[in-house]
Amino acid sequence: MTTFSTRSAVLAALLSTTLASAGAIAQTPSAAASTTPAAKPFQSYSDIVAAAPADAWRTPDPQNIIYVEIAGGRVVIEVAPTVAPSHVANIRALIREQYFDGLPIKRAQDNYVVQWGTPDGQPPRAKKAAKSNLQPEFVRKLSRSEFGAFAFDRLPDIDGYAPQVGFAGGFHAGRDPKASEVWLAHCYGAVGVGRGNAIDSAAGEELYVVTGHAPRHLDKNVTLIGRVLQGMPLLSSLPRGTGPLGFYDKPSQFTHIKSIRVAADVAPPERTDLEVIRTDTPTFQRAVEALRNRGGDWFKVPAGHVELCNVPIAVRVPPVKAMK
Numbered sequence: 001m002t003t004f005s006t007r008s009a010v011l012a013a014l015l016s017t018t019l020a021s022a023g024a025i026a027q028t029p030s031a032a033a034s035t036t037p038a039a040k041p042f043q044s045y046s047d048i049v050a051a052a053p054a055d056a057w058r059t060p061d062p063q064n065i066i067y068v069e070i071a072g073g074r075v076v077i078e079v080a081p082t083v084a085p086s087h088v089a090n091i092r093a094l095i096r097e098q099y100f101d102g103l104p105i106k107r108a109q110d111n112y113v114v115q116w117g118t119p120d121g122q123p124p125r126a127k128k129a130a131k132s133n134l135q136p137e138f139v140r141k142l143s144r145s146e147f148g149a150f151a152f153d154r155l156p157d158i159d160g161y162a163p164q165v166g167f168a169g170g171f172h173a174g175r176d177p178k179a180s181e182v183w184l185a186h187c188y189g190a191v192g193v194g195r196g197n198a199i200d201s202a203a204g205e206e207l208y209v210v211t212g213h214a215p216r217h218l219d220k221n222v223t224l225i226g227r228v229l230q231g232m233p234l235l236s237s238l239p240r241g242t243g244p245l246g247f248y249d250k251p252s253q254f255t256h257i258k259s260i261r262v263a264a265d266v267a268p269p270e271r272t273d274l275e276v277i278r279t280d281t282p283t284f285q286r287a288v289e290a291l292r293n294r295g296g297d298w299f300k301v302p303a304g305h306v307e308l309c310n311v312p313i314a315v316r317v318p319p320v321k322a323m324k
Contacts, residue, residue: 060274067266069259072234076231078171083182090203107247136199137223143180152168157307164176171226183224185216188309207225
């Protein structure tokens with residue numbers, strides 16, 4: 001009969017032999033290990049954007065930049081005349097008439113929007129050259145040839161709100177090739193034109209900014225005219241309105257707009273110099289891929305997918321300006 005002590009001795013001997021063999025193997029590098037290059041460390045979206053070359057950035061046209069001045073500071077908005085040309089032109093006219101100066105931010109709905117314009121119950125201000133009603137620009141309808149030439153940087157990811165999604169002129173957008181239509185998307189920071197039930201009931205006198213989770217169900221139901229480039233904390237941190245839909249109950253709760261100006265009308269030393277990442281470059285494609293398949297030590301399961309509104313369009317102060 002084999003005793004317990006004898007079996008233990010046999011097992012100990014086997015274990016010793018196995019460990020010795022393993023040690024020998026570990027000390028002998030394989031040919032594959034000696035020729036395989038070390039894996040490159042994962043680069044995040046932020047890493048890629050921070051190292052982006054100068055030609056991966058664009059400087060917005062001052063005619064397409066709007067400054068909204070409120071007590072806390074300046075909100076910088078870039079408008080998109082390629083998608084909503086009539087509304088952008090009319091909003092410029094309203095601004096140059098100083099239509100918005102002194103009007104209140106009258107709504108701050110939690111996880112939704114901030115809105116400014118004429119207080120409810122008051123007639124809208126008189127206008128000089130600006131229009132009071134425009135036909136909607138919910139989508140930009142193009143001819144087949146125009147659609148083919150319209151700059152659109154497509155994401156490969158599927159989307160429940162549009163046949164295709166990507167970036168139109170550097171703005172989050174959807175498009176429908178069958179209908180030859182392009183439209184801006186209600187992502188965080190998007191700027192839209194408030195309206196009543198009638199589709200032609202507004203022309204830019206009421207503007208709102210998305211400050212919460214992307215309400216994409218509003219796409220193609222409202223004219224979007226651009227997005228905030230800088231100053232979102234000034235809007236998203238406003239006290240929430242206590243009335244229905246986040247409207248303020250009392251005028252004492254309003255935050256008033258000091259002024260709104262087109263950057264081209266502001267003296268260059270008083271402008272806010274910003275650059276926006278281009279969405280039509282290999283650099284941006286690599287950055288998006290880093291979002292689609294997040295790596296590094298923390299992520300264990302790459303998604304292989306990214307939602308349109310989860311792709312930031314980076315903005316920076318030009319390096320020369322930043323060093324001053």
